[in-house]
Amino acid sequence: MQTISIIGGTGSLGSGLAWRFAQAGNKVIIGSRDAERAAETATDINRKLGKDLAQGMDNDAAAAAGDIIVLTIKFNHQKSTLAQLHDAVQGKIVVDTTVPLVPPKVARVQLPPEGSAGLITQQLLGENVQVVSAFQNIAADSLPGDAPITCDVLVTGDSKDAREAVIQIARASGMRAWHAGPLANSVAAEAMTSLLIHLNKQFPGAHTGIKITGIPD
Amino acid sequence: MQTISIIGGTGSLGSGLAWRFAQAGNKVIIGSRDAERAAETATDINRKLGKDLAQGMDNDAAAAAGDIIVLTIKFNHQKSTLAQLHDAVQGKIVVDTTVPLVPPKVARVQLPPEGSAGLITQQLLGENVQVVSAFQNIAADSLPGDAPITCDVLVTGDSKDAREAVIQIARASGMRAWHAGPLANSVAAEAMTSLLIHLNKQFPGAHTGIKITGIPD
Numbered sequence: 001m002q003t004i005s006i007i008g009g010t011g012s013l014g015s016g017l018a019w020r021f022a023q024a025g026n027k028v029i030i031g032s033r034d035a036e037r038a039a040e041t042a043t044d045i046n047r048k049l050g051k052d053l054a055q056g057m058d059n060d061a062a063a064a065a066g067d068i069i070v071l072t073i074k075f076n077h078q079k080s081t082l083a084q085l086h087d088a089v090q091g092k093i094v095v096d097t098t099v100p101l102v103p104p105k106v107a108r109v110q111l112p113p114e115g116s117a118g119l120i121t122q123q124l125l126g127e128n129v130q131v132v133s134a135f136q137n138i139a140a141d142s143l144p145g146d147a148p149i150t151c152d153v154l155v156t157g158d159s160k161d162a163r164e165a166v167i168q169i170a171r172a173s174g175m176r177a178w179h180a181g182p183l184a185n186s187v188a189a190e191a192m193t194s195l196l197i198h199l200n201k202q203f204p205g206a207h208t209g210i211k212i213t214g215i216p217d
Numbered sequence: 218m219q220t221i222s223i224i225g226g227t228g229s230l231g232s233g234l235a236w237r238f239a240q241a242g243n244k245v246i247i248g249s250r251d252a253e254r255a256a257e258t259a260t261d262i263n264r265k266l267g268k269d270l271a272q273g274m275d276n277d278a279a280a281a282a283g284d285i286i287v288l289t290i291k292f293n294h295q296k297s298t299l300a301q302l303h304d305a306v307q308g309k310i311v312v313d314t315t316v317p318l319v320p321p322k323v324a325r326v327q328l329p330p331e332g333s334a335g336l337i338t339q340q341l342l343g344e345n346v347q348v349v350s351a352f353q354n355i356a357a358d359s360l361p362g363d364a365p366i367t368c369d370v371l372v373t374g375d376s377k378d379a380r381e382a383v384i385q386i387a388r389a390s391g392m393r394a395w396h397a398g399p400l401a402n403s404v405a406a407e408a409m410t411s412l413l414i415h416l417n418k419q420f421p422g423a424h425t426g427i428k429i430t431g432i433p434d
Contacts, residue, residue, distance in 0.1 A: 109404045111332075139431065150430040154412060181415040187326045188408035195371060195405050198398040199429060207431045212416060213367040214356065214425040 004169065005029040005066025007059050007073060007081065010041045013097060014072035016143025017135065017173075019045050022053040023146075024172035029055050031062025038062070063088035068165065070095040070135075071121070075102070078117060082124040090128050093162045096121040096186070097135040099193045107198040109191045118156065118186030132157035132166045133186035134177070136193050139200075139207035151209025153177035156185040178212060221386065222246040222283025224276050224290060224298065227258045230314060231289035233360025234352065234390075236262050239270040240363075241389035246272050248279025255279070280305035285382065287312040287352075288338070292319070295334060299341040307345050310379045313338040313403070314352040316410045324415040326408045335373065335403030349374035349383045350403035351394070353410050356417075356424035368426025370394035373402040395429060 004021050006014045009030035018028045022045050030045075032038035038056030045054040063069055063085040069092055073081050078098050098117035102110040114120045118133035125131060134155045142149055153170045155177050157163045163179055170177035180189070192210060199208045221238050223231045226247035235245045239262055247262075249255035255273030262271040280286055280302040286309055290298050295315050315334035319327040331337045335350030342348060351372045359366055370387045372394050374380045380396055387394035397406070409427060416425040 107398055109398075109402045111404065115328075142431075156412075178416060179419060180412045181324055181326075185326045185408070185412050185415065187328065188405065188412050191402070191405035191408055195373075195397045195402050196429075198402065199395060199432070202396060203432050205433050209430045211428045211430050212413075212425055213428050214359075215416070215420050215423050 001027050002067045003027045003029060003065060004068045004070060005031055005062040006070045007031045007062060007085065009062070009072065010034070010037045011072055012140035013135070013138075013143070014070075015041050015045070016140050017070065017072065018054060019048070020143055020173040021169060022049055024169070024174075025053070026169065027053050029057055029062045029065055031057055031059040033059060059085065060088060066092070068093045068095060068169070070097065072097050075100045075117060078120065079124065082121060086125060089125060093130045093132060093165060094121065094125060095135070095166055096131055096133045099136050099190050101194065107194050107201060109194045111187065111191060115184065116186045116190050118183050118190065122158075122183055130157065130159045130162035131183060132159075132162050133183060133189065134166050134170065136189045137196060137209055138175075139209060141207050142209075149175050150211065152211050154180040154189040156180045156183050156189065158183050176211070218244050219284045220244045220246060220282060221285045221287060222248055222279040223287045224248045224279060224302065226279070226289065227251070227254045228289055229357035230352070230360070231287070232258050232262070233357050234287060234289065235271060236265070237360055237390040238386060239266055241386070241391075242270070243386065244270050246274055246279045246282055248274055248276040250276060276302065277305060283309070285310045285312060285386070287314065289314050292317045292334060295337065296341065299338060303342060306342060310347045310349060310382060311338065311342060312352070312383055313348055313350045316353050316407050318411065324411055324418060326411045328404065328408060332401065333403045333407050335400050335407070339375075339400055347374065347376045347379035348400060349376075349379050350400060350406065351383050351387065353406045354413060354426055355392070356426060358424050359426075366392050367428065369428050371397040371406040373397045373400050373406065375400050393428070
C-alpha cells in the first residue's frame with residue numbers, strides 16, 4: 001500500500017486532502033512543523049474513518065516516510081520548506097499544490113518570475129524528483145465531509161507516469177482529474193485560483209471551482 | 218443599436234462570434250485584410266439569419282465604424298495589427314481574444330514576457346482604450362449553428378463597465394459569462410487554452426471548454 005505524506009497537513013487544504021485520500025484507502029501521514037498538532041489531525045481522521053490509516057509526524061519525518069509527498073503550504077513558506085525537505089524527497093513523486101498568491105491582492109494573478117510555483121518546486125528539488133502540480137482549484141472548504149467534489153483537478157507534470165499516479169489517487173478520492181500537460185502548464189491552474197477567489201467575493205457563500213466540458217462520453 | 222466590429226472576422230473564431238452576436242440582434246461588421254472575403258462572410262451570416270445585420274469591410278474601416286472592436290487574430294499578427302488600428306480604436310472598448318500560442322507546441326503554456334496577450338494589447342493601445350479580455354476558451358467549432366455553448370466566458374479588464382458591456386453581449390449570445398477581475402487575470406484564461414488543446418488531443422472529437430462550478434443558485 002502506498003503512503004502519502006502531506007506536508008503542512010494540519011492546514012485546511014492539507015487535512016481535507018488527507019481525509020479524502022484516507023477515505024480512498026491510502027495510508028496518510030500528516031506532516032506539520034508541530035508533531036503534536038499533526039498527531040491530533042491524524043487522530044481526528046482515524047476517528048471519523050473508523051480505521052487507523054492516518055499518522056502524525058513532523059514535516060521532516062513525514063517527507064522521509066512517504067512514497068508520495070504532497071506539499072500544502074503557503075507560497076511564502078515554499079522555498080524554505082523545499083530547502084528543508086530537499087534531501088528527504090529525492091527519487092520520489094512530489095505533488096505541489098502551491099498557489100502563488102501575493103496578499104493582499106489575492107484575487108489578482110501575480111505569477112512569480114520563474115513562471116509558476118510548480119516550476120519553482122521542480123527547480124529547487126532537482127531533476128531526480130518527479131514534480132506533479134495539482135489540487136490548486138479545489139476549495140478547501142469542500143473537502144471535509146462526504147459531499148461530492150464538483151471541481152475538476154488539472155494534473156500537470158513532465159513525467160506522464162507520475163501524473164498518472166496522482167490522477168489515480170484523485171479519482172479514487174472522488175475527484176474528476178485530467179492529464180493537463182507538462183509542468184509548464186501549472187501556470188493555468190495556479191492563475192485560475194485568483195479568478196475563483198474573485199468569483200467567491202462576488203457570490204456570498206460560493207466555493208467556486210472549474211469543470212472541464214466537451215469530453216465525449 | 219451598438220455596432221460590434223470583428224477584426225479578423227473571416228477566421229473561424231471571428232466568424233463564429235459574429236454569427237452568435239448577430240443572432241442576439243447586434244449589428245456586426247466583419248473586418249478582414251481582404252474586404253471582398255469580409256463581404257462574403259457577412260452575406261453568409263445575413264442569409265442564415267434572414268436579416269441584414271452583418272456587413273463586410275477591410276480591417277481599418279471596420280475598426281473605425283464599430284463601437285466595440287473585437288480582435289480575433291493570431292498571436293503572431295497581434296502587434297502589427299494593433300499598430301495599424303491604434304488610432305481608429307481610441308476611446309473605444311477593444312475585446313482581445315488572442316491566445317499566445319507558440320507553434321508547434323500549442324498544448325504547452327508559453328506566456329509572453331509582458332504577462333499575457335491582453336496586457337500587450339492594453340500596453341500598445343494606451344490608456345484611452347478600455348481593453349477587455351474574453352472568449353479565449355471557446356472552441357471555434359462550437360460557434361456555427363445553434364447548439365448551446367457549454368464553455369463559460371471569463372471576462373477580465375481594468376474597467377468594470379467595459380467588462381459588463383462584454384458580459385451582456387456574451388450572455389445575450391447564449392453564453393455564461395463572468396466578471397473575472399482585472400486585465401492581469403487574462404493570464405489564466407489564455408493559459409487555460411493550451412490545457413484544453415492538450416485535452417482535445419487525448420479525446421478524439423472533443424471540443425473541451427471550462428465551466429465555473431459552485432455558484433449558489
